[in-house]
Amino acid sequence: MTLAANGSSKTVGTCEGTSITSSLDGLQSISIAKITLSLKHYKGSLSIVGGTHNIKPSDHPVVGGTGDFLFVQGYVTSSPVDLKGLTVVYKIEFHLYWPPYAIQESS
Known part of the structure; x- marks a missing residue:
C-alpha cells in the first residue's frame, strides 16, 4: 500500500486477503483482509470482512486489530481506481475510532 496511486509513492503498508464471488454477474464478492x-x-494491523462491489465503493467493517489498532472500531472504504488488466488499484479510506479504554496513556 502506498500514500498515492503511483509506484513512486511511499510504501506505508501491505494488504493480504481473499475474496469469493457471491453474485451471478461476478460484480459482488465477500472479502476478508488483513x-x-x-x-x-x-503501527499494527487491521482485520476487515465484508461485501465488496467490484466497480463501486464498498464499506468493510473492522473486526479486529493489533498493535496501535488493538480495540479500534470503524470501517474501511475501498474504491476501485484502475480496473484495467489483471491488476486492480483501489483507493482505501480509513474511518477509525479509538474508544477511551483503548487509548494508551503516555508514560
Whole structure:
C-alpha cells in the first residue's frame, strides 16, 4: 500500500486477503483482509470482512486489530481506481475510532 496511486509513492503498508464471488454477474464478492500499516505514529494491523462491489465503493467493517489498532472500531472504504488488466488499484479510506479504554496513556 502506498500514500498515492503511483509506484513512486511511499510504501506505508501491505494488504493480504481473499475474496469469493457471491453474485451471478461476478460484480459482488465477500472479502476478508488483513491490512498491516507502518505509519509515523501508528503501527499494527487491521482485520476487515465484508461485501465488496467490484466497480463501486464498498464499506468493510473492522473486526479486529493489533498493535496501535488493538480495540479500534470503524470501517474501511475501498474504491476501485484502475480496473484495467489483471491488476486492480483501489483507493482505501480509513474511518477509525479509538474508544477511551483503548487509548494508551503516555508514560
